[in-house]
Amino acid sequence: MTDSASETAQAVADAIDSEETIDLLQEMVQIPSPYFEEHDCAEFVYEWLDERGLDPEYHHVSEPDITEYEGDNVIARIEGTDPDAPTVLLNGHIDTVKLVEAWEEDPCSGRIEDGKLYGQGACDMKGGVAGIMAAFAALAESDVEPRGDVLLTAVVDEEGPYGLGSDRLIRDGLLDEVDVAVVTEPGPILSQSEVENPALILGARGRFLYDVTVTGLAAHGSQPEKGTNAVVDAGRVAEALDELPVDSHPLLGDGSVCPLLIEGGSQTLSVPESARVMADRHVVPGEDEATVREQAETAIADLDLDSDVEIDFRESPDPGIKYGPYVTDRDHPLVGAFEDATRSVAGVDPAVAYFSSVGDFNYFGDPDRADLPTLIVGPDGENIHSAGEFVYTDEVVEVARIVAEGTTRLVC
Ligand SMILES: [Zn+2]
Structure with missing residues (x-):
C-alpha cells in the first residue's frame, strides 16, 4: 500500500x-x-x-x-x-x-x-x-x-x-x-x-449440543428389578459423555464437553421409563458432526445399558444451522x-x-x-x-x- x-x-x-x-x-x-x-x-x-x-x-x-x-x-x-x-x-x-x-x-x-x-x-x-x-x-x-x-x-x-x-x-x-x-x-x-x-x-x-433420549421400562417402584430405570441410566450417560475423548488444535486449544441437563422421572412410585440428557460439546477442526456422534455412540455402547439410548443433536430449524x-x-x-x-x-x-x-x-x-x-x-x-x-x-x-x-x- x-x-x-x-x-x-x-x-x-x-x-x-x-x-x-x-x-x-x-x-x-x-x-x-x-x-x-x-x-x-x-x-x-x-x-x-x-x-x-x-x-x-x-x-x-x-x-x-x-x-x-x-x-x-x-x-x-x-x-x-x-x-x-x-x-x-x-x-x-x-x-x-x-x-x-x-x-x-x-x-x-x-x-x-x-x-x-x-x-x-x-x-x-x-x-x-x-x-x-x-x-x-x-x-x-x-x-x-x-x-x-x-x-x-x-x-x-x-x-x-x-x-x-x-x-x-x-x-x-x-x-x-x-x-x-x-x-x-x-x-x-x-x-x-x-x-x-x-x-x-x-x-x-465450533459447537454441538447432544440431545440424548434414554428409554427404560416402567414397573412398580417397589419392585425396581422388574423395570429398567431410565433416570439411573441417564446419569451413567452423562458421566460417559463427560469423559469423552477430545481433540486438540495448536491454535484453538482442546475440545471440551460439559453435560448441561438431565431430566426425567417423577415422584410417582414408578420406575422412570424415560429421561433426557443434554451436553455441550465444543470442537476443534477435525471434530465434525460424524466424529462427535461416533464418539458418543461408542462411549454409550460401552456402558452396555438395559435402556435404549438415542443420540441426537438439538432440534434446529435447519440441519445447515451449526457452529463449525x-x-x-x-x-x-x-x-x-x-x-x-x-x-x-x-x-x-x-x-x-x-x-x-x-x-x-x-x-x-x-x-x-x-x-x-x-x-x-x-x-x-x-x-x-x-x-x-x-x-x-x-x-x-x-x-x-x-x-x-x-x-x-x-x-x-
Ligand atoms: Zn455477542
Whole structure:
C-alpha cells in the first residue's frame, strides 16, 4: 500500500468523533433489545443510517417452525468502483441476552462513569455495533472512492438459540460476493488466552449440543428389578459423555464437553421409563458432526445399558444451522490490513488470540458455511451477559478507528 493510501485510511479513522460515537452507543444501550425483541433497536439503526443518506434497508428474518420469530436485520452498502476489488463485511448483532434481574440500576441506563458505559449489551455488543456504524459512516462520508464494496449488517438474534439474523444473510445470498468478514464482538474477554486490547481474534472453536433420549421400562417402584430405570441410566450417560475423548488444535486449544441437563422421572412410585440428557460439546477442526456422534455412540455402547439410548443433536430449524470451527490464516491480507490499522491507531502491535466459544462469526468462518476469512476485533468490558455489564468507552472509539482504517486499507 502506498504512503498516500495509508494517509487516506488514517484520515478516515481520524474523522471518527469520539463523543458522537459514544452518544450513538449510549442511545442504543438505552433501547432494550433482548433477542426476539429487537424491533426498536433495528429501527434506530435504520434511522441513524437513513438520516446520513446511507441508504439502509431492512432484511427480513423469519423462522416459523420452532421459534415463530419475525424480525429484521438492517443492512447498508458502500458501492466500490471495481467489481474485482474485495468486498468487506462489517457485522454486529443488535440483540442482547434477556435483561438480567440482578441489576441494581436500570439495565438500559447507558450511564457513563470512569470511562465505563453501563447497560445490558453495552459490551456484547452494542459497543462493537456503534464501532462499525461509525466506521461505515466515516468511510461513506469521506472523499475516498473505494474500489471494493463495504457491506454493513446489524443483525438480530445472535444471542437467541440459532443465530437467525446472520444465518439468513447467508441463506439469502447476501454474502455471496463478500470476501472477508469483520465482526466487532468483545474480543479479549472471551478469548482462549490472557490478552488485552488491541487484539485480533483469528478463529474460534465450533459447537454441538447432544440431545440424548434414554428409554427404560416402567414397573412398580417397589419392585425396581422388574423395570429398567431410565433416570439411573441417564446419569451413567452423562458421566460417559463427560469423559469423552477430545481433540486438540495448536491454535484453538482442546475440545471440551460439559453435560448441561438431565431430566426425567417423577415422584410417582414408578420406575422412570424415560429421561433426557443434554451436553455441550465444543470442537476443534477435525471434530465434525460424524466424529462427535461416533464418539458418543461408542462411549454409550460401552456402558452396555438395559435402556435404549438415542443420540441426537438439538432440534434446529435447519440441519445447515451449526457452529463449525474455523481458523483464519495469519498471512491473509485481511489480517495484515488490521495489523497495520492497529499500529496506526493504537501505536502498538495487536495481540493475536482465538475465541473460546461460538457466535455468528462461526457462520462466516466455517468452511462448510460462508467460508470467509473472519476477524474479530472488539471493545472489552466486564460482566458480559450479567448484571453490571459495561464497556470501556475509549476502546469503543479505538475499535471504530481500527475498523475504519483497516477496512479502508482493504477496499482502496
Ligand atoms: Zn455477542
